[in-house]
Amino acid sequence: MKRLFVLLNLIIAFSAFSAEDNFAFDTPAQRAQFLSLTAELRCPMCQNQNIADSDAMIAHDMRRKVYALLKEGKSEQEVIDFMKARYGDFVHYQPPVTIATMWLWAAPVLFVIFALLFVVRRKSSTAPQDIKAKLAKADALLEQEKE
């Protein structure tokens, strides 16, 4: 019971984690845009936290900037481009496909293909041998029977 109580307290403590600002939005759609943008933009100061979650000053300033840009009527892509122009691809949680990042997608696919090829080749090369060996064994048994 006591343990459960402690656990419950921890859950409440962690749920109150994300940083809060007071922003007033024109439409619910704009608010949704703001929330999704701050969730997918990455704080350049803190390692692996989005700017919605971080309380670093830079994250605070970036939220303010996202808000200002949305108020100006900028689209989501424009806001992302604005941040990328300043902090690089690092700032967005969706990496663009370049020669360097291509391997993130290509490596698993290549692995599966090679593994399949490997399995298929091994099967086809070992199966006949197996059958031949078994046939030989059977023949030998038959021979024994005859004697």
Added chain:
Amino acid sequence: MKKAPLVVIPLVLFSMLVIFLFQGLFSDPRELDSQVKGKPLPEFTLPDLMQPDTTYTPDSLKGEVTIVNVWGVWCVTCAVEMPYLTQLKDELGVKFVGLYFDQDLDPDFGTKTLTRVQQEVTSMLRRYGNPYAFNIFDVYRDTSLDLGVTGAPEHFVLDANGVIRMHHIGDINERVWQNKVGPLYQQLVAEANSETNIVVDSDTDDTGRVEE
């Protein structure tokens, strides 16, 4: 015969993994590719920290090799590097310009007055030395955002034409100066001198006067 290469494959994969992870041990996750390197400063019109009537634009930083130092009184590392920067200014004549921003001065809910900030800055510079020719006050931290600043201290080395040639994140100490910032600074100063020499040469051609 045929089996040998197959046995080698896991070994090769394993050593590739080891090399990859080994490199990761020494890479700095904070190091980002600066987006502003090779570009001129972004547009701004900002006041002087001490005399808010004076305003600066990117043109104010042209004509001389300059190191822009992003700092604030709340930044501990800035206080640590300040005596060394002052030493560089005194001994080598390096021109430092401060890009000051305050953490507590929230643009939306200001909690600190400008006089208070000025007092803190004055007392800090008195204690650790003042390397700055002047301080630009980035009131809303917009220019810092445009420059891709993630915190303080950070440094931008500008050539005489006001183009950003290096973005150094972190403090400048003796090791950093000797290995990273110093060589570029000397090179830029040499470049700037050779350019002005050409101008002087053409001047002498026009007027027919010879340098002493």
